[in-house]
Amino acid sequence: MQKVFGRPEALTEAPTHYCPGCTHGIVHRILAEVIDELGVRERTVGVVPVGCAVFAYYYFNCDMIEASHGRAPAVATGVKRVLPGNVVFSYQGDGDLASIGTAEIVHAAARGENITVIFINNAIYGMTGGQMAPTTLPGQKTTTSPSGRDTARAGYPIRVCEMLSTLDGASYIARVSCTSPANVARAKRAVKRAFEVQLSGSGFSLVEFLSSCPTNWGMTPIDALRWIDEKMSAYYPLGEYKVPEGARQGA
Amino acid sequence: MLEEVIIAGFGGQGVMVMGYLLAYAAMREGKNVSWIPSYGPEMRGGTANCSVVISRDSEVASPIVSEPTTLIAMNRPSLDKFERMLVPGGLLVVNASLVDREPERRDIDILKVPANDIANELGNMRVANMVVLGAFVARRGCVEPASVIGSLEKVLPPHHHDLIPLNEEAFARGAGLASLRPSMQP
Amino acid sequence: MAGGLANKASTDKVLMKGNEAIAEAAIRGGCRFFFGYPITPQNEIPEYMSRRLPEVGGVYLQAESEVAAINMVYGAAAAGARVMTSSSSPGISLKQEGLSYIAACELPCVVVNMMRGGPGLGGIQPSQSDYFQATKGGGHGDYHLIVFGPASVQEAADITCEAFSIADYYRNPVMILGDGALGQMMEPVEFRPVEEPELPPKTWATTGARGRRPNIITSLELEPALLEELNRRLAAKYEKIKRELVRFDTYKLEDAHWAIVAYGMMARVARAAVDKARARGIRAGLFRPISLFPFPYDSLARVAEQVRAFLTVEMSMGQMVEDVKLAVLGKRPVHFYGRTGGVVPTAQEILQALERIIQNEAPQNANGAWQKEGDAGAEGFWATGGFN
Structure with missing residues (x-):
């Protein structure tokens, strides 16, 4: 009998702690499938953040490091400089990457650090209970913007892909979502391309996932995915923002 | 023998390399020695100084000199700043070409060296520092002149090695200005 | 060592x-x-x-x-x-x-x-x-x-x-x-x-x-x-x-009545102060911790059996002195002299601090309190230590 669906080798058998309806699980699976398909599991080192994915080292079946809040790109840099032949990725949320770790992500990209960053943008601080994130949309209600994000007081969201695309060191930058099978397929192609960019030594690659947080958004999982398609994707357009010369188009 | 020297002047007068040469010469002779520059923003302000401590008998205590036995003042601000710190009986070497005032201290040995004028005669203003160093070494005898000359190729970068003969000549001219008068200090 | x-x-x-x-x-x-x-x-x-x-x-x-x-x-x-x-x-x-x-x-x-x-x-x-x-x-x-x-x-x-x-x-x-x-x-x-x-x-x-x-x-x-x-x-x-991993160094401590404790650059100056003191007939010695963690508590405690008092000298307002006191455990007074902000105490200042300790080292000072003495001639922070 042919096996048509199974657990990727790059995922452990540990049950994840993510909330029902959260898309972290889909992103983990995409990442693991890409690692398997590229045959790099035994030379991959992952760096995980402080945030909802803090325990991701239990879920990926490869060498893993837990970084302090926001510093995953710096930690990944240290690993990659020592082990340039290895595949190094960081997995970071929006608070981690776009708030406390802004300097680290910008400079890792500016250096053209040959690492891959998986950026989970769910427009909220999930682990700490739904506070305003640097990517919280204008008007979006959170526990620290109870009347909705007031841009006059709290400023504007940061569009990470657009910002990093301006840097010469950034090689591959894409924004994807997991709101439909088609989007999941596109997301996987983007992640694979990001890893291929790293394997070819072309420099910094980042894939931003517009991700759902039904728990802290106060929505059903289905409504949350709809909100990504209708609201988040409007502010954060999907697509490839930067592709190295010669790489294929059309994610 | 304990010689604690402050060498001070404008940036570009070669005060750091004077100290470096002196320290290198002392090291060659197996003496205990330390060299420390002034560092930080004052380096950018156009004045520079370094301190050299040479001790024959015991290890160098602090490299930071607060009571110099010798002050080498390559310009007027250096004399103004450090003259009062000299120990009684200490040596003041002044670059008489640039320092336009008389020293105030009467309890010290004073050696006036027209360093820039001599360097001009030699055709290169940049060896004024070597004229002064020659005079100082001849006066104090804290290191052998040969040790200083022998250190030139270690201290000067290779692309300046063609200037070593000129440096030697400047050093000799300075040495000719002073007779040995070791420290009046105990 | x-x-x-x-x-x-x-x-x-x-x-x-x-x-x-x-x-x-x-x-x-x-x-x-x-x-x-x-x-x-x-x-x-x-x-x-x-x-x-x-x-x-x-x-x-x-x-x-x-x-x-x-x-x-x-x-x-x-x-x-x-x-x-x-x-x-x-x-x-x-x-x-x-x-x-x-x-x-x-x-x-x-x-x-x-x-x-x-x-x-x-x-x-x-x-x-x-x-x-x-x-x-x-x-x-x-x-x-x-x-x-x-x-x-x-x-x-x-x-x-x-x-x-x-x-x-x-x-x-x-x-x-x-x-x-x-x-x-x-x-x-x-x-x-x-x-x-x-x-x-x-x-x-x-x-x-x-x-x-x-x-x-x-x-x-x-x-x-x-x-x-x-x-x-x-x-x-x-x-x-x-x-x-405990490491330390001593200088003229064997017959010393007065122990100066200092580390790093400060210890070099303290060593010169020991020589100055000896030249005046004061039996001073130096204890220099090289490992600061681990701190040489036990070795310093043994020094306490031998000397009359300690003088800790630092380029600070008094930090390592707390470890010196922990080592000495009240057996002997632990005094402190320090300069800060980039000022390095001179050997002469350390000698003066030591001479003052020797003059003042009397039972009535051993009250366990720390006092700041604004004594003329000493620009540094100066504290006498009791038996605490």
């Missing part, structure tokens, strides 16, 4: 700045990765590394901040490399979070702090006011760095070279705690052949799970019992370090 202060020079030595000697010694000690950020007065270390590391197949990287630099160290150490960073006081403050993670994950690395005057932005002249931060943990949580306070360029080079194998052996960050003067001064230095102890392979390193189970490097543990277990394991390691 290490040897004396700066050694007799000879022609096979080179004249080098302390910062440069530390950098060269690190490379000889196997360091191949350096992550740093500019700050005075330690810039010669990154500058030297940027020049030399590529020559030996290593990597120098200027990070975007001290915070990033220490986390790059964390990653490189996790990957199994010999790695170093250096900074000065304000920059070292920024590295504290990373150091806590590194210590918690038991990763080996070497960190140099060329101390400058604080607090805040402070100045750039030499200071010893980061002693507490260096020896008591610095960042959050129950952890320690191994800390050495070298007193000469030669000793700084020797200890830095050895620090990498010490870090590997104990799987613990090692700090070289110097000051601006040590970093900036040139002294004759000789690079001696390195003796590497037998070290276990780094089977814990995250180098890729090739034919083995994945390695995980983390300091997160939400289960209190398990986190306590980590702390107990760390504490046991620190106890082992206390038994095995």
Whole structure:
């Protein structure tokens, strides 16, 4: 009998702690499938953040490091400089990457650090209970913007892909979502391309996932995915923002 | 023998390399020695100084000199700043070409060296520092002149090695200005 | 126990700045990765590394901040490399979070702090006011760095070279705690052949799970019992370090009635003060801790059996003096003299402080209280210690 669906080798058998309806699980699976398909599991080192994915080292079946809040790109840099032949990725949320770790992500990209960053943008601080994130949309209600994000007081969201695309060191930058099978397929192609960019030594690659947080958004999982398609994707357009010369188009 | 020297002047007068040469010469002779520059923003302000401590008998205590036995003042601000710190009986070497005032201290040995004028005669203003160093070494005898000359190729970068003969000549001219008068200090 | 202060020079030595000697010694000690950020007065270390590391197949990287630099160290150490960073006081403050993670994950690395005057932005002249931060943990949580306070360029080079194998052996960050003067001064230095102890392979390193189970490097543990277990394991390691790594030096202490305690640059000046005191017939001696964590409590306690009083001298308002008091445990008075902000006490000042102690050393002063005496002639912070 042919096996048509199974657990990727790059995922452990540990049950994840993510909330029902959260898309972290889909992103983990995409990442693991890409690692398997590229045959790099035994030379991959992952760096995980402080945030909802803090325990991701239990879920990926490869060498893993837990970084302090926001510093995953710096930690990944240290690993990659020592082990340039290895595949190094960081997995970071929006608070981690776009708030406390802004300097680290910008400079890792500016250096053209040959690492891959998986950026989970769910427009909220999930682990700490739904506070305003640097990517919280204008008007979006959170526990620290109870009347909705007031841009006059709290400023504007940061569009990470657009910002990093301006840097010469950034090689591959894409924004994807997991709101439909088609989007999941596109997301996987983007992640694979990001890893291929790293394997070819072309420099910094980042894939931003517009991700759902039904728990802290106060929505059903289905409504949350709809909100990504209708609201988040409007502010954060999907697509490839930067592709190295010669790489294929059309994610 | 304990010689604690402050060498001070404008940036570009070669005060750091004077100290470096002196320290290198002392090291060659197996003496205990330390060299420390002034560092930080004052380096950018156009004045520079370094301190050299040479001790024959015991290890160098602090490299930071607060009571110099010798002050080498390559310009007027250096004399103004450090003259009062000299120990009684200490040596003041002044670059008489640039320092336009008389020293105030009467309890010290004073050696006036027209360093820039001599360097001009030699055709290169940049060896004024070597004229002064020659005079100082001849006066104090804290290191052998040969040790200083022998250190030139270690201290000067290779692309300046063609200037070593000129440096030697400047050093000799300075040495000719002073007779040995070791420290009046105990 | 290490040897004396700066050694007799000879022609096979080179004249080098302390910062440069530390950098060269690190490379000889196997360091191949350096992550740093500019700050005075330690810039010669990154500058030297940027020049030399590529020559030996290593990597120098200027990070975007001290915070990033220490986390790059964390990653490189996790990957199994010999790695170093250096900074000065304000920059070292920024590295504290990373150091806590590194210590918690038991990763080996070497960190140099060329101390400058604080607090805040402070100045750039030499200071010893980061002693507490260096020896008591610095960042959050129950952890320690191994800390050495070298007193000469030669000793700084020797200890830095050895620090990498010490870090590997104990799987613990090692700090070289110097000051601006040590970093900036040139002294004759000789690079001696390195003796590497037998070290276990780094089977814990995250180098890729090739034919083995994945390695995980983390300091997160939400289960209190398990986190306590980590702390107990760390504490046991620190106890082992206390038994095995204590280093100190003494000078004319054998027949001394008065012991001066000082480390690093300050100990050199204190040594000159001992000579000045001896010239006046005062039987003074010097106790110089070389390892600051572990601190030589027991050895100093034995000195208390012999001397009448202690004088601790620091370029701070009084930090190591607390460890001296812990060592002496009230058996003898412990006095303090310090200068701060970049001022280095002179041998003459130390001698004056000692003479005052000798004059005042009478039972009525032994009331356990600390007093600040605004005595004319002494510009430094001056405190008499009782039997506390």
